[in-house]
Amino acid sequence: MSDLRVAVLGVGLMGADHVHRIEARISGARVAVVNDYVTEKAEQLAAAIPGCRAIGDPLDAIADPDVDAVVLATPGPTHEKQLLACLEHGKPVLCEKPLTTDVEASLQVVRREAELGKRLIQVGFMRRFDHEYAGLKALMDSGELGRPLLLHCAHRNPSVPHNFDSSMVVRDSLVHEVDVTRFLFDEEITSIQIITPSPSPGAPDGLADPQIAILRTASGRHVDVELFVSTGVGYEVRTELVAEKGSATIGLDVGMIRKGTSGSWGGTITPGFRERFGQAYDTEIQRWVDAVRSGTNVDGPTAWDGYAAAAVCEAGVESLRSGGPVEVSMVSRESIPGA
Template identity: 55%
Template structure:
């Protein structure tokens, strides 16, 4: 391995191009050497802005290139299984954006395969774990600062999303973050999920339930709620409150909100998008991943966390379809 970690980025849409730019301009100890995307034009455009990088059309050729020590996967979810397995086969660290795979069984096979290797190489892109507020809240809970956690209340709102964001996609692509947040904060597994659809906004396409209220049950008995509303027309709002036996804590209130004295109302602005809200968390995630990958391992949520998220979200999709409470089906941890 060279002095810098040489990284291939697979998939350079909005998320992948952001990662490639951050790795090449803001993260220490990393060099982006290979860019891959199903669109040759997109790959060439991104590569042109990253000195020293080159375009490789085939993702598996990119994974196995001599000038690649680690891989970031930001391709569509359906491609993740084969690409992650190829990284395991070569024995190099991989940062995979969610989902780990698009199915419970395939995700579990990846967990088993990594376990057979005897070392962790797969990190999932759950960036909220690297956000200062979430890290401090987890530490507060772990130290007993709130007593036993009883309930968690999450709010996840987007100003707008593309038309393909139907009710099921909202679970897999948006609620998945709260799935990992609840598991991360409470250090517990989610055992069942119920989805309440309610009245849809007029902005939602026909047949799409937006917003929805998702209720998680956990193995400790704590209950979590998640309001998912992705077409507010307002801003990007992500908040989390934990209610414990001896206190509560709330994170995600924008620090630029101020109280006005003229009419008694609150004023200020909200973050317009996820990059503004979690930009520092993405940078910390990538820097810590690079530092760990240089030593052949990871530093963050692993394959099991990716599998658990898939299992909960698939139960959530079933809950959307049936309108019933659905228990989460998970295999034993290897």
């Protein structure tokens, strides 16, 4: 079978990483087309890859006959139109989160895909492919710890771009814990509350940072998340499961523990998301490529998962404004056959 010809739309930080990943570490695929609103960036990248072309219009790139599948790493507001184009042309697509930036638009994408009678959309919630998260899920499903009861999570970034606002803490950071909760517990989130403690003196002006998110699932399980995106320290993502017969924690960066003569004790904090989740991204893209080549198209989070995350985050932004708990509004999955 010939290599899958992939178009990567959006070749900024994440998209450029995916281009290099597909070319260097993924088998069975090659980058055939790149696109970016900064035309020079796309052209420069294409020139360095044999057989790759830069196409200026993202919809033209999707429709191109030399493209078998698409990776969307474009800004969230562009996703709806690009996803619908992928569906129209019958092209499998791996879409970085968010599915769309609007809950109703996400629902329309889910419905349109369901009307086609086959899944073409996979959403880039890469933590599901991380060895530690996969191991925690397997432990929970084994029953060894009994009934899972609580999750305690921390999500810390050293810094964020200057245009990062308080709602983006929910939509861009918390969204990963939203998907992790649904993945680990296999149920929907029914309510969310965002609490804003006194902001860190190091936080950009106007940014409510840190934030605390409290989630409740359909069966009454509790999840709390500390979100602190301007620590100035490093990238830390931790999850602790508390269950009926024990607990388990991942994300401790315990590859090496050091003790020094100065009395210090510890290891090294991961500097960024690419170092922490590089393996997860590699596994995610490889499994997606394998799924597309086999004809199943999706091996991971679906359009429905993207819609569910968008619905929870929409309620989270409402809670950020009000300070109180907000019920999550979603249609039932059963109401959309094939979703």
